[in-house]
Amino acid sequence: MSSARSADPANPAGAINALVFDAYGTLFNVHSVVARCDELFPGKGQALSALWRSRQLEYSWLRSLMGRYVNFDQVTADALKYACDALQLSCSEAQRVALAQGYRTLQPFDDARDALSALAAMSSAPRLAILSNGAPDMLNALVAHNRMERAIPDVMSVDSVGVFKPDPRVYQLAVDRLKLPAAQIGFVSSNGWDAAGARAFGFKVLWINRGGAPVEELGVRPDRELKSLRELPGLLAGM
Numbered sequence: 001m002s003s004a005r006s007a008d009p010a011n012p013a014g015a016i017n018a019l020v021f022d023a024y025g026t027l028f029n030v031h032s033v034v035a036r037c038d039e040l041f042p043g044k045g046q047a048l049s050a051l052w053r054s055r056q057l058e059y060s061w062l063r064s065l066m067g068r069y070v071n072f073d074q075v076t077a078d079a080l081k082y083a084c085d086a087l088q089l090s091c092s093e094a095q096r097v098a099l100a101q102g103y104r105t106l107q108p109f110d111d112a113r114d115a116l117s118a119l120a121a122m123s124s125a126p127r128l129a130i131l132s133n134g135a136p137d138m139l140n141a142l143v144a145h146n147r148m149e150r151a152i153p154d155v156m157s158v159d160s161v162g163v164f165k166p167d168p169r170v171y172q173l174a175v176d177r178l179k180l181p182a183a184q185i186g187f188v189s190s191n192g193w194d195a196a197g198a199r200a201f202g203f204k205v206l207w208i209n210r211g212g213a214p215v216e217e218l219g220v221r222p223d224r225e226l227k228s229l230r231e232l233p234g235l236l237a238g239m
Contacts, residue, residue, distance in 0.1 A: 015184060016126055016204055016236060019119070020174045021152070022189035023132035024106075026208060026229075028142060032107040036099060041089050048083055055079040060133055060164040069162045071135040076100055103134075104141040108148075109210075115229035116151045122233060126186070129154035131174050133164050154178070166197020174203075188232070192216040199223070206232065 038045030056079035084091040136157045161169045182202035190208040196218040199205040207222035
């Protein structure tokens, strides 16, 4: 597979012709499952959601390093079981399945809806896509639940390459699908590690730093740091 990381000679400035969004934590709030967790385990929802998410990410990285890929649905289920066991929460298989289903109905961040509406109204809006660790059925259900099919027609999953972010093969999916060089693709993520992986690959990275976190010390820096997705349309209009 050839890489298209170099700038297009016909477009030396590398204008952003497509925006590729991370899904979990960027467009969709992974902690919107807290309420469902609290229903089952009063007062434990926040802790369960936090541990579940951290272990979910860790398992994706570990499985990539181990060469033992399973789809994100399974990773999510495994991480939830670990989190329940670690917090000593008695959770039946049926309850775990019900909780895991919450990842198919996550709520979008308010700034995500606002940004997508503003981008759709632009006269020369870039092509929009999602590139996510999520399994295809998880992502399709999530996009459909939030009625975003028209706003973001391209949904790409790591499932097609059998490895998780930040492996470069994942970012290459966007280059191949969109048929654009990496320098013309703006990658949008709120996850610092994902932003670093995308920048190392060669994307123009727009890091959504909602929490004011420091930049990850991984030898690369995002091209732009934004506090909210609402800043995206204005930024693109000025480029």
